[in-house]
Structure formats: structure tokens, C-alpha cells
Amino acid sequence: xxxVTQTPKFRVLKTGQSMTxxxxxxxxxxxxxxxxxDPGMGLRLIHYSVGEGTTAxxxxxxxYNVSRLKKQNFLLGLESAAPSQTSVYFCASSYRGTHNxxxxxxxxxxxxx
Amino acid sequence: xxxxxxxxxxxxxxxxxxxxxxxxYSNSAFQYFMWYRQYSRKGPELLMYTYSSGNKEDGRxxxxxxxxxxxxxxxxxxxxPSDSATYLCAMSRNAGGxxxxxxxxxxxxxxxxxx
Numbered sequence: 001x002x003x004v005t006q007t008p009k010f011r012v013l014k015t016g017q018s019m020t021x022x023x024x025x026x027x028x029x030x031x032x033x034x035x036x037x038d039p040g041m042g043l044r045l046i047h048y049s050v051g052e053g054t055t056a057x058x059x060x061x062x063x064y065n066v067s068r069l070k071k072q073n074f075l076l077g078l079e080s081a082a083p084s085q086t087s088v089y090f091c092a093s094s095y096r097g098t099h100n101x102x103x104x105x106x107x108x109x110x111x112x113x
Numbered sequence: 114x115x116x117x118x119x120x121x122x123x124x125x126x127x128x129x130x131x132x133x134x135x136x137x138y139s140n141s142a143f144q145y146f147m148w149y150r151q152y153s154r155k156g157p158e159l160l161m162y163t164y165s166s167g168n169k170e171d172g173r174x175x176x177x178x179x180x181x182x183x184x185x186x187x188x189x190x191x192x193x194p195s196d197s198a199t200y201l202c203a204m205s206r207n208a209g210g211x212x213x214x215x216x217x218x219x220x221x222x223x224x225x226x227x228x
Contacts, residue, residue, distance in 0.1 A: 004156070031213060031214045033215070040121055040220055041220060042117075042119070042201060042218040042219055042220040042221050043157070043201065043216075043218040044218075045216075048213065048215065050213045056213075058215075090156055090157070092156075094214045096214070101147070101159050101162065102159075102214070102216060103159075104156030104157050104158065105156050106155060106156050107154070107155070107156055
């Protein structure tokens, strides 16, 4: 039982490049989330999904897109990376209708030059 | 103004000290309150969970919620160097429903416990 996994762990991009971050969970969770964490800002929700084939915007969605084609996977895309997107990205998942405990992945450190 | 405010610290204490970590919030609809612990270069993990007002104790950790003051606290007794981490408070309006399990996090407090 791997829990929540994220790939890649590290990435360096140049401004304007694109990339996709992959999140996978093996706990059969309905809900999945993408956050970014910046110093002094805590965790800010980018996008989330309440089930396969659904996505919704969070607090800071601009510049990102997501897809949930399979229940266990949640992809985060950066179409044209900007230095302001340098951050640590965390994926999380949770059961539907419980007390909202979210299980987090180990994070992806992204630097945009 | 942020919905959840948390003193970012950093906080440095000697081993064995009692640590108090706090968050205030503005949304009276919050009912579920959590504390996450995040070790350096790791993902957050749930440490304590409470529903509505009251206290909850788990070993050396005690979580308190005062909904009338919109204030939550985490106390760590007999702190250990292994407690050194970032502590994040988090809260939500309800379980599932239209909030879809979304959490609102504080900024996190960096704690260092030195031997």
C-alpha cells in the first residue's frame, strides 16, 4: 500500500516550457487535491476533483490545468511555466463524506528559471 | 484578511518544554479542526483532529478548540527534538457535502526543539 505518490520529485523548467505532474493513490479515495506551498503562505489549493472525470477550481487556479481520467490518478499541468510557479507542489486525497482527513504525497519541487 | 491566521514563528524551545501553537479564524462555519505535522522535505501528515469545541488529548499532544473565540491551540508536553517540524492548522465547514472535503490551512509554524 503505497498511499499517495507523486512524480517527478524534482524538476527545473525554463520560462514558457510545459510539464505535467502526476499524482497516484491506491486507497480508492473519491476526492483528490493539488496544493502549492510557498514560504509563509501555507498550503493553497490549486484544483480539486470529487470523482473520476470531474475537476474544479481552488483558490489559486490560474496558469494550471488538471485532469482526472482515472479514479486513482490526478494530473496537474503547467501549459507555459512562469517563475511565479516556482514552488513545492503537493497532491492529497481523502475519502468522500468522512471527517476530511487528507493524505498527502511527498511533494514535487519545481523551479522555473 | 486570511480566513485562518497562524503565527509562522519560528519557535525554538529547549527539550522538555511545553509548546503552545495557535490559530485564529474568521469563518464561523468551520466545524472540523485539524493539526498537521510536516517534517522537512516531506508531505504533511495528520496529527490531531477535533470536531466543534472542546479538548482532545493524545499522548503528549492536546488540541483545544474554542469556537466562541474562533481560536484553536495545540499543546505539546515534554517536547522532544523529534517534534521539530512545521505544524499546520487546518479546518473545514463540513464532511463532504458542498465543501467536498476541502481544507483551509494556516501558514504553518516552524518549531525547533533543541537538546
